[in-house]
Amino acid sequence: MSDRPLTININAARDATDINGYEATGGYQALRKVLAQMSPADCLTAVKDSGLRGRGGAGFPTGMKWSFVPMDNVSPGHKYLICNADEMEPGTFKDRLLLECDPHQLIEGMIISAYTIQADVAYIFIRHEYHLAIKLLKQAIADCHARGYLGDNIQGSGFNLQMYVHSSAGRYICGEETALISSLEGKRANPRAKPPFPQVSGLWGRPTIVNNVETLCNIPHILKHGGEWFQNLGIGADAGTKLFGVSGRVKNPGCWELPMGTPIRELIEEHAGGMQDGYQLKGFLPGGASTDFLVPEHLDLAMDYDVIGKAGSRLGTGTMIILDDQTCPVGMVKNLIDFFAQESCGFCTPCRDGLPWSGQVLGDIDSGNGIPADLKTLQQQVKFIGAIGNTHCALAPGAMEPLQSALKYFADDFQQHIDGKACPYCDTPAVAMEA
Amino acid sequence: MSADSTSTYLSAAECTEIDHEISHAPTPAAVAIDALKIVQAHRGWVSDDSLTALAEYLGMSAAELDGIATFYSLIYRKPVGEQVISLCDSVTCWIKGYDRLQAHISGRLGVGLGETTADNKYTFLPAPCLGACDRAPVMMLGDDLHQDLDEKKLDQILQSGSFNKGGEV
Numbered sequence: 294m295s296d297r298p299l300t301i302n303i304n305a306a307r308d309a310t311d312i313n314g315y316e317a318t319g320g321y322q323a324l325r326k327v328l329a330q331m332s333p334a335d336c337l338t339a340v341k342d343s344g345l346r347g348r349g350g351a352g353f354p355t356g357m358k359w360s361f362v363p364m365d366n367v368s369p370g371h372k373y374l375i376c377n378a379d380e381m382e383p384g385t386f387k388d389r390l391l392l393e394c395d396p397h398q399l400i401e402g403m404i405i406s407a408y409t410i411q412a413d414v415a416y417i418f419i420r421h422e423y424h425l426a427i428k429l430l431k432q433a434i435a436d437c438h439a440r441g442y443l444g445d446n447i448q449g450s451g452f453n454l455q456m457y458v459h460s461s462a463g464r465y466i467c468g469e470e471t472a473l474i475s476s477l478e479g480k481r482a483n484p485r486a487k488p489p490f491p492q493v494s495g496l497w498g499r500p501t502i503v504n505n506v507e508t509l510c511n512i513p514h515i516l517k518h519g520g521e522w523f524q525n526l527g528i529g530a531d532a533g534t535k536l537f538g539v540s541g542r543v544k545n546p547g548c549w550e551l552p553m554g555t556p557i558r559e560l561i562e563e564h565a566g567g568m569q570d571g572y573q574l575k576g577f578l579p580g581g582a583s584t585d586f587l588v589p590e591h592l593d594l595a596m597d598y599d600v601i602g603k604a605g606s607r608l609g610t611g612t613m614i615i616l617d618d619q620t621c622p623v624g625m626v627k628n629l630i631d632f633f634a635q636e637s638c639g640f641c642t643p644c645r646d647g648l649p650w651s652g653q654v655l656g657d658i659d660s661g662n663g664i665p666a667d668l669k670t671l672q673q674q675v676k677f678i679g680a681i682g683n684t685h686c687a688l689a690p691g692a693m694e695p696l697q698s699a700l701k702y703f704a705d706d707f708q709q710h711i712d713g714k715a716c717p718y719c720d721t722p723a724v725a726m727e728a
Numbered sequence: 729m730s731a732d733s734t735s736t737y738l739s740a741a742e743c744t745e746i747d748h749e750i751s752h753a754p755t756p757a758a759v760a761i762d763a764l765k766i767v768q769a770h771r772g773w774v775s776d777d778s779l780t781a782l783a784e785y786l787g788m789s790a791a792e793l794d795g796i797a798t799f800y801s802l803i804y805r806k807p808v809g810e811q812v813i814s815l816c817d818s819v820t821c822w823i824k825g826y827d828r829l830q831a832h833i834s835g836r837l838g839v840g841l842g843e844t845t846a847d848n849k850y851t852f853l854p855a856p857c858l859g860a861c862d863r864a865p866v867m868m869l870g871d872d873l874h875q876d877l878d879e880k881k882l883d884q885i886l887q888s889g890s891f892n893k894g895g896e897v
Contacts, residue, residue, distance in 0.1 A: 383818035383857035462800035479760035481799040540820040540861035
């Protein structure tokens with residue numbers, strides 16, 4: 294058994310694995326075992342025991358999430374499993390790899406997950422731009438029907454599952470699980486108030502689980518090899534492996550499957566090959582655009598949920614974005630805030646009107662038109678927009694994470710812009726895009 | 729293409745594809761987004777006439793369908809050129825030279841973001857993170873992803889003229 298289970302079928306050329314290739318390395322054995330020998334409750338126990346936490350960014354324990362789905366049959370009707378393949382968090386490029394190179398791993402994970410919560414309909418909600426993945430998934434679903442892994446009475450077990458691919462029409466907010474459900478119902482992707490949680494009242498008011506691609510890809514391996522094996526894959530407190538990525542001005546940007554708890558330094562210096570010649574590391578967002586900056590003093594921390602949390606950031610998607618010493622931190626944060634402002638669904642005022650205001654203030658500072666009071670304004674925005682509960686969903690608080698940490702770690706840079714009435718990085722290409 | 733953007737009816741091919749989506753949805757209106765994408769794939773964009781015809785087909789008001797259509801960035805409510813250039817403007821691509829590439833494309837094609845060339849060949853749009861940050865900067869031309877871009881590579885891509893038309897559903 295591999296210690297890199299998610300990528301056993303993924304080669305350097307990123308070729309797609311078809312159903313024959315997938316079965317040749319043990320694919321669908323976990324599903325056969327589950328359907329022949331295990332009850333849904335057994336599967337839930339195995340996933341709970343594994344310690345698997347959601348790989349989409351929030352890190353919620355997967356088994357616990359599933360345990361909220363009602364398992365009595367008092368209320369007849371559909372239950373739904375949805376795969377969130379709407380990878381749109383800036384700086385994140387891990388699910389694309391799993392979707393394009395090993396679609397059957399995801400589908401086997403989805404069938405087992407659906408069996409566990411006794412869902413009879415599954416959707417893969419995927420962003421429009423992932424054309425290759427959409428094509429491969431549709432083919433994979435057809436191949437599964439032909440081999441009796443999908444449809445009615447799967448492998449003679451009496452379990453039925455239909456699976457559909459929904460390609461989205463854009464908008465980052467669709468990655469928020471209740472917004473995703475609204476979109477899947479054909480509506481504007483406005484998030485919904487919780488409670489009720491989707492596990493109880495989700496798609497069409499029915500019990501629904503939404504899981505990230507990478508989370509679901511772990512499921513066949515957990516069911517095949519057991520929770521203890523999965524726990525032991527991690528080298529820190531967290532279980533399993535994770536697809537970690539590094540992008541920005543490093544020598545070898547990329548995405549690698551490594552144990553949970555891999556030190557940040559190993560990721561940046563070994564796997565990503567260190568900084569490009571002539572550039573120094575100034576900071577990094579550890580897990581996508583909506584995570585707080587960390588700085589070189591954090592390089593020896595382990596990429597574990599709680600370790601990164603205690604350092605004041607979030608593991609997020611595990612794909613880090615590098616800020617080098619020649620890129621303007623104010624310009625970078627403005628780019629991030631402008632993204633979130635553009636992608637706000639517009640439902641609540643702090644997000645719809647607050648984020649563009651933050652972008653405007655940052656733009657003033659970046660272009661040399663900032664005044665000292667602007668820093669206080671930004672701090673107030675962080676305080677009021679960043680607090681969970683002041684907004685309808687987590688988009689705006691997420692947007693405030695890189696801003697609040699930039700104000701802390703790169704205070705000198707903000708001050709220099711204001712005092713010098715110009716961007717001190719203005720000779721570098723990055724700054725030319727202001728305004 | 730049996731229905732153009734001014735058609736006030738849906739073509740047989742469009743109806744077949746939409747009906748297929750409706751067959752596994754609880755209500756016709758539930759497939760609104762899929763149906764908008766189908767109409768756009770056939771007509772290039774979604775005109776007022778197309779929207780009205782589709783709303784009637786799905787049993788909803790044109791205003792409600794327009795509220796959905798205008799929410800989603802990949803539903804085009806204005807005409808676009810034969811190919812859409814979607815240049816990623818998110819953080820890693822920005823760090824690695826988005827602004828330079830944006831200026832280069834604009835200079836070469838004579839259009840700004842959101843505009844279509846006079847010969848109707850290209851529409852130039854910004855795109856949120858395309859999920860290929862290890863190969864930044866990137867863009868899509870129709871359905872094709874182009875990675876590790878620089879000015880020279882852009883020139884080659886725009887000169888080659890080989891492309892897939894966007895809009896696969």
